[in-house]
Amino acid sequence: MQFQEFKDYVVTAAEDAGLTEYEVYYKNTVQVNVMAVSDQNEVNQFSSSENGGVCFRCIVNKTMGYASTECFTLEEAKKLVKKAMENAESIETEDEIELHKAEEHYETAHKKYIEFPQSSKLIEKTLQAQRKALDADKRVTGGTMTYSAAYTTTEAICNSKGLDLSNTITVSELEVSPVIAEKEQMYSSYEVKISDWDSLDAKEIANRAVKKGIEKIGAESIESGTYPVVFSADQMATMLGTFSSIFSAENAQKGLSLLIKREGEQIASKLVTIIDDPFYEDSFITCSFDAEGAATKTKTIIEEGEFKTLLYNWQTAKKAGVKTTGNASKASYSSPISIMPYNFFLSAKDMTLEELFAKMENGVYITELNGLHAGANAVTGDFSLSAEGFLIKDKTLTKAVKNITVSGNFYTLLKEIIGVGNKIEFLPPRGYSVFGSPAVLIRELAIAGK
Numbered sequence: 001m002q003f004q005e006f007k008d009y010v011v012t013a014a015e016d017a018g019l020t021e022y023e024v025y026y027k028n029t030v031q032v033n034v035m036a037v038s039d040q041n042e043v044n045q046f047s048s049s050e051n052g053g054v055c056f057r058c059i060v061n062k063t064m065g066y067a068s069t070e071c072f073t074l075e076e077a078k079k080l081v082k083k084a085m086e087n088a089e090s091i092e093t094e095d096e097i098e099l100h101k102a103e104e105h106y107e108t109a110h111k112k113y114i115e116f117p118q119s120s121k122l123i124e125k126t127l128q129a130q131r132k133a134l135d136a137d138k139r140v141t142g143g144t145m146t147y148s149a150a151y152t153t154t155e156a157i158c159n160s161k162g163l164d165l166s167n168t169i170t171v172s173e174l175e176v177s178p179v180i181a182e183k184e185q186m187y188s189s190y191e192v193k194i195s196d197w198d199s200l201d202a203k204e205i206a207n208r209a210v211k212k213g214i215e216k217i218g219a220e221s222i223e224s225g226t227y228p229v230v231f232s233a234d235q236m237a238t239m240l241g242t243f244s245s246i247f248s249a250e251n252a253q254k255g256l257s258l259l260i261k262r263e264g265e266q267i268a269s270k271l272v273t274i275i276d277d278p279f280y281e282d283s284f285i286t287c288s289f290d291a292e293g294a295a296t297k298t299k300t301i302i303e304e305g306e307f308k309t310l311l312y313n314w315q316t317a318k319k320a321g322v323k324t325t326g327n328a329s330k331a332s333y334s335s336p337i338s339i340m341p342y343n344f345f346l347s348a349k350d351m352t353l354e355e356l357f358a359k360m361e362n363g364v365y366i367t368e369l370n371g372l373h374a375g376a377n378a379v380t381g382d383f384s385l386s387a388e389g390f391l392i393k394d395k396t397l398t399k400a401v402k403n404i405t406v407s408g409n410f411y412t413l414l415k416e417i418i419g420v421g422n423k424i425e426f427l428p429p430r431g432y433s434v435f436g437s438p439a440v441l442i443r444e445l446a447i448a449g450k
Contacts, residue, residue, distance in 0.1 A: 001072040003028070003054070007158060009077035010056060014160075017081050021059040023099050023159035025291070027333040028052025031151035034122045036130040039142040043123055052154075053333040056080045057099070060088035064097045068334035100293040100314060102162035107295065109279055109286035114170040117197035122148050125174065125202050132206035133178045140210055141186075143179035148172070150197065155291070163293040171284050172197040173428055176209040182217045189213035194284065194428055212367075215390075219400035221449040222391060228363035229406065229442045230356050230392070233425035235369050240274075240346060241427060241435035243410045245378045247301055248339040249316035256379050258411060259310060267307045268414035271349060274302040276311065276327070278342035283426065285434050289326070291337055296326035301344075302414075311339050331431060345436035349420035356419045356441045358395040364447060365390045365397060366406060381410040387447075405448040416443040 003026050014022045029052060035045035053070035058081070065088025067080050130146040149172070156166035175192040191209035193200055231239065245251050252260040259267070278287050278296040290296055292314050300308050312320065313328035316339065329340035357365070366389040376383040384407040391398050419441030426436035 003072065003156065006054065006072035006077060009074050010054070010080060011158075013078045013081040014056075014058065017085060019058050019060070019081070019085070019160070021099055021160055022081075023057040023157065023163070025055045025057070025330070025333060026052070026156040027153065027330065029151055029153045030116070031149065032119055032122055034119075034126045034148045035145065036126050037143070037145045039134055041127055041131065043127065046119075046123070048119065051332075054080070055330075055333050056084045058084045058088060059097060059099065060085055062097070063088045063091050065089070065091065095315065096318060098314065099159050099161055100163065102164075102293070103295045105295065106165070106288040107279060107297070109167070109288040109296075110281065111169075111286055112196070112284050114172060114196040114284060115198075116152050116170055117150050117172060121197060122150060125197070125200065129174060129176050129202035129206045132203045133176050133210055136178075136207055136210040137180070137214060139180045139182055139214070141179045141181050145177045146206075147175045147177070155287075157289070157291070157293045159293065165289045165293060167287045167289065169285055169287070169432070171429055172200070174200045174202065174205055176206045178206075178210050178213050180210070180213040180217070185217075187213050187216040187219070189216065192428060194426070216388070216400045216402070219388065219402040221403040222364070222401055222447070223450060224448045226444045227447050228360045229445045229447075230353075230360055230363065230365045230419075231440050231442065232365070232367045232389075233421060233423065233437055233439045234427060235366055236346065236437035236440050237425060237427050237435045238369055238372065239383075239410065239413075240344065240437055241430070241433075242372050242376050242383075243378050243381065244341055244344060244433070244435065246381065246410070247311050247341070249310040249312045249320060250339050252310055253316055253319060258381065259307065262307050263309060265307050266305050267411065268302050268305040269417040270305045271417050271420045272302055272305050272414055273300065273347040274345070275300055275347060276325075276341045276344045278326070280343035283343045283434055285343060285429050285432055287342065287432060290324075290328040291330040292324070292328040294324045294326045294328060296342065299325055311341060313337055313339050329432060340431065340433045342432060343426070343434045343436065345424055345426070346420070346438065346440070348422050348424050348438040350422050351419050352422060353439055356421060356439055357392050357397060359419050360392055360441055361395055363392050364401060364404075365392050369406070381412070383408060383410060403449065407446045407448065413442055413445070417441065418443050
């Protein structure tokens with residue numbers, strides 16, 4: 001049974017049970033993954049999966065009850081409604097609850113067309129990229145890995161207040177991670193590209209990945225000290241994604257962010273403007289409604305250093321006495337409602353990478369950060385991360401650098417940005433969230449080396 005038919009069964013069961021406030025939420029993901037990790041021109045790992053289901057919410061005596069299922073049958077529809085009602089009766093809460101009404105207008109989320117590729121095409125291009133990486137340089141070893149994935153996610157929501165919305169996104173990606181051997185030393189790198197599958201150039205991605213690895217040959221540590229630092233675009237986007245939870249109203253209200261009630265304050269350099277845009281034209285992730293059915297909108301989080309707003313869902317907005325920003329999110333159909341951004345990025349300015357180096361004169365260009373889960377504290381903003389990159393001397397990129405640790409505080413980092421690049425790079429999506437940034441120049445950060 002398909003979702004639309006099951007939805008009708010659930011709605012009928014809810015009305016037969018006398019419910020006047022209820023919601024049906026659906027989320028389903030179909031995904032294919034391919035991995036090649038050898039020089040034998042064969043796939044080492046292949047998986048194909050489909051995961052999804054329905055969450056039913058209802059209000060009984062001013063209390064919200066939940067129930068979820070992956071089984072779409074008439075009998076299950078009746079059980080789903082009954083279980084949610086029973087759960088509502090067993091919950092005690094003083095929080096005001098409400099289901100979202102259908103809004104008068106939902107902005108159209110224009111989408112880049114992506115056709116979900118056949119498994120045979122995924123396998124063919126994955127093996128092609130693996131061969132191109134191995135052929136790009138004789139120092140590339142059999143430990144090289146090529147990974148590809150394609151997934152399509154459908155989200156739908158309807159309720160007793162007139163909501164009836166759906167959205168589908170499709171993403172495909174190709175990643176090449178070569179391992180390079182030089183004088184008994186091993187160097188690794190990676191290159192990942194998100195696009196429609198037919199447009200992904202296996203040779204180009206493989207060559208870029210190998211070039212990155214070769215550039216690391218001869219890398220060594222540097223003296224510990226305080227250095228001006230340029231973060232590459234993708235690594236600044238990684239930092240932004242790692243600390244994005246500080247902009248969640250839920251975390252702020254729980255004391256897990258230092259941004260509570262700081263709207264209107266100058267919290268960053270005037271060069272910093274951060275935007276959350278669910279309609280970003282160059283993104284494969286666009287959506288006109290959130291997981292509660294609220295209309296999404298483009299909003300400026302930080303404007304020229306001034307903090308403008310947290311990200312809200314209905315519950316946190318109600319507590320703060322403001323309107324939701326349309327950032328309610330559910331990681332899966334059965335997950336609780338949380339808060340996440342959409343296309344969340346630091347706006348570009350006008351400096352090329354070379355101009356950032358020239359402004360820095362002497363310092364470190366960081367192209368890789370590791371240990372973000374263990375080495376970053378999103379509550380305090382502190383971070384201490386192992387890193388790799390290049391030494392900048394006399395405005396010029398010189399030797400490769402490894403075995404260093406960069407430390408600081410994200411809140412302070414935002415204030416210390418003194419240069420912003422002219423090209424935004426976006427990371428692969430995390431669900432419906434995509435993080436992006438140009439390269440940035442930081443006045444100084446502590447670096448531990450030799």
